[in-house]
Amino acid sequence: MIYQHIKIAVLFISLLFISSTKQLNVGANELPVTSRAGEEIILQFNDISPKARLFLISPYGKTLLKPQKCEDKTCYKIPEFIANKSGVISWKVEGRQGEILILPDEGPEKIETYFGPRSIQAGDGDFSMLVAIPLDKYDNPLEDGTSVQTQEYYAEVIQKDSLSMKNMIAWKNFPTREKAGKILLSASSRHVFSKELSSRIYPSVPANFQISLNRIHDYADGNQVATLSTSILKDRFGNIVSDGTLVDFLISTETGKKLKTTASTINGVATAGVLHPEKPNTWKIRAVVNGIADSDLIEIKFKPVLNDFEVIIEPESKSVKVGPLQSFLDQQIPEGTTVTLTILRKNKINFKMQEATKKAYAIFNLPEEQEFLENDIFKVETLGITKSLKIP
Template identity: 25%
Template sequence: MRTLLTILLMIGGLTALAGPRATPADCTGAAVAGSYIPLSYCLEDMPQGDSLQLMIEHAFGLQILHSVPVENRAVFMLPLSLSRKAGVLSVQLLSRGQSLHHRTLRILPDTSHRGALEAYAGPKHLITDHEDHTMVVVSLLDSMDNPYPPGALVNYLLMAKGEVQSGERPTGVLHSYMRMKAPVKAGYGSITIRADTVSHTTFRVNFYANDPEDFRIMAEREHGYADDKQLISLTTDMLQDRHGNVVGNGTIVHFLITNSEGARTMAVGRATEGRAEVKMPAPAYPTTWQIRAEVPYYATSSEDLTLDFKASLTGYPLHYTPVTRRLTIGPVRGFTGHYLADATPVKVRVLTQDDTVRLDTELRDGLATIQIPAEISSWRAEAEIATVIETFNPQAKNER
């Protein structure tokens, strides 16, 4: 008898030490985001009037909910701030600081309703010839901005100048992506992204010509005389890449000109609708131009262009009046018989036995006049206009 009583007292003590117990009544480890989510527990040996705490650890921190059991049952309602966000929650039921139950709750995105598609494509300005590409990145989201679970399929479609690229990629932890190459033809194109049960979006993309190929240059002029007035047009043919795409407006072309004396001149043109043009004044004296052109670092003219310039002035008279000691130069006429322009420089050198006197002047109405100083008795003169030199020696009576 005494032994039986001892056993009963031991059983009662162990029962008291075991304390209250709890088991989940909802029997679920997952829920869909978007609505209130109840978490219920069945309780055993719960002291009457004791309150319970539900400690929830989530991505943003820690939150504690309170509830009072009713008929050995406790129900906690997850607030919307937690139930609308997909992710994993660590849930622990507490009573008087003691853990009664611990479990993990997974909240899944709501894929039963039409979601949203967020996408980025860049760059949107590409070089043709399949050498350049744009990266398209896509995230699928439910109505509460929760990313879709991995494995959701995304369809990609690029259409440009009759060329079509398409592909299908699954989402990863957060996004799906695809590299879409530029076509061989310049112009415009569109990239469309679509996913089932999710909206679609479209991007506009520009495709530009690749590096230009070598090209030809041409010259256009009215005549072949070095008159210092005529404007000579230097142009390229169509600047294109190897697929025939025309280079963009504003592409810089350097025209490099070397004359017979080795002097170099550069003129800069910009392409308009595939062609570049510059205008250069004709030289003032006979010479030959060697012309080449280049798109810096990319392409050059396939052949140099040669332009010869003849003298526009072949000679002119000099007349000396002894009474007034005036030397008249001209009339000076060009290759068409017209007077050379006013202000054309005239270089005059008066040479004596001991010295050379410069008496430069300019043409007016085809003539120029200089006064020979009275102190000069024995002399001869040289006049130079546009590299054409004429001489006069009054002692030899070489008046022209």
Template identity: 35%
Template sequence: MQLPESINNGIRWLNRIRKEIRIRRKRTYRKAWLMWPFKFLWVNWLVIRRLLLFPFKDYGKLSPFARVVGPLSTLFLGLFLFIVIKKSNETDKVIYTQRVYEKFECELVSNSQKTVQVGHSHQVEYSLPCYENVPINILYSSGYGSIVIRETVRNGIIEYNTPELITEKIGDYEINLMYGEESILKDSLKVITEPKDIDYIESYFGPRIILAGGNDFSMLTVIPVDDYDNPMPDETRIEVHENFKETQKVHEQYTFDFVSFRRFYSYNQTGKITVSMNTDNGITTKEKTSDIYPYSPKDFTIEQSKEHNFADGNEVVSIKTSIIEDIYGNIIQNGTMVHYQIVTKSGKQLAAFAKTVKGIATAKIQHPYTEDSWTIQAFIPGLAESNSLEIDFEQIAYDFPLTFFKENREIQVGPIKSYMGQLLPNGTAVTLTLQHNGKTSEITQYTVGAMTTFVLRDFYFPSGEYKMTLETLGLTKQFEKTLSDEKE
């Protein structure tokens, strides 16, 4: 039912009014948060008034003494807390007073030795004629750091022994005699060592494995040191003995910047480079060795051997490499992996792997079950490869007998005879495929005495028409059979 136009206009007018009220209410709410302090005072005025009047509403009821003592006690408590906090934050002030030292004018002389052998005692004597019984700080400075020794001038002379921690480390030391904050004398000391003091030879020889051919090398690094582990000075002589097979050599090395090194390049033959070192004062080292391994192998050949050419799935074919050598005639290292790649007549790719023993890698591969042709090639990945080898396998049988029993629910396959009329070896696979009502089942069994029997139970294979396919040794037979219910 359609309402009159006047009623519809009235309804639309009311809706506009409601919408306008909602819009104005939202605007009012957005601005109302500015008035919240006044709203808080208005709502909570009684509580605020009570809090403000609480300390004074009963003040007139107090005695005159209480009226005076109350405020004064609060004042004294605040003053006490202020003093305690101030005292706790104060720190003791240290007033720096620069100490003034008396100046003396006289010639200062160093009578100490400027050079000392490492580990030896060093007597120090300084003449300070105008300094009498005053404390002197002696500052030793070097690359290791700074050390301060305190001594006293007695009768114008300072005498002491240099500490061992200084004379046990070689290097140049700068000496300053400090009177107060001023250096009154500068001196120097040099701690040295000599080749006759060599006590041990630090050495490294490596890498321990290099390749033949003369391009690869092992480096011998030598650092002769004394009893305090100080390196020897430059031009210290080291005698190095080298041995390779029947070859012996002697090399002379000299240190430079505390270190001596020599490169020992590989030979064309494999073997071990052995080195040892000795010094002029009779210090020797244990021998150090570096093994020379064969260089990259060169291409090689492969050959095959087998008992027969028939695809019986039982015999194995042996694939053997020639002796694999590098370009210098060295037999490659034992354990080098050789990868055999096999491509069948149908295009399938097979793989076999073998490790070398005395340069030869042998792989054994089982014969196929069906007539086939293989192309075999061997690789040492990225380094060398062999020739291609063709192997043909002949069919071992051309027919196999079948016998059906018990309403076709037992199928006897065999006996299957081989190429010489002998029975096939045990373990030959025979596959039966059954198709019924759109479903396919596959059963694989293995021969024993060249025979195998398939038993088709009715709770697995109900009665009906079946398409059957038997496969073995590349031979296939297809037939249709009706399976009936088993008789009890």
């Protein structure tokens, strides 16, 4: 009989604990076990020293509380800033101890959202992540299980979803798509709504491409500019690559020289200018997006712009006159074209000099000490053409 009375008493105390979210009465002591953020929390004791201090552990740290007199009891009021913070606080006083679970306020006042990265690549594997945190008016995250709704807009289609808070957050990954574009997103909880969130889907890395060279003529005049162009650079999903993608044009000449020029894409196309060589040559050209994509290889040939030219040697004035130098339409070659004079004596270089053309002529005025001997060979080179002769 006594055992049944004990069971009934235990059951009564358990029901009292479950039904109350504020306090548990143990004898004449009033000791709260749960509370809501913003509610006043007071611990009341009738059987401890009125001078005892209460040791309190909260999310803000550890502190000692002085007692207050409440009629014939000893009371401890939890500071408001602690009572407004959700979580568990622990207390100890004169060998007694307990915990109080502070729950968030019931209604959300705002919703914090974090969405990123804000730029992702088209294709597969990449994503932007949403983290949403509904908060009460004391900035406490709401309880686990709180519902968060999302709306996603992409390519004129709206998709809705419902998330549940767990460990104080609700989150979801939003995967990229194959086509470049923009994802718009919002999150809400009950009557609270987030601002508009967005993530830009950029084209992926370019696939291999083609190149071409456009020129007015195919003569090696050292004057005209040829234009190198790529085809429209696209990724493997058909998206035109982002403006500003760098393309390197690599040129190998038949003499073993390496040339390079760089251009940025605009609307998927990279265009660069390159000056015609001054000598007949064959170029092998390819283009690369460094470490990512490559073009085909093209071969371009340049013909000589000159067939012949006149050289006049004047031993008396110690000068050599070259010209007129005329291009493929009998026009004057460009001003400043380099002409090289080499004097060979016994198959060794005795003298060498360069001059730039002026009005289709190059005139070499040799120093007074330079001798003109009968067997000297005068070799003149310009625009890939070489002419050798002796003193007449």
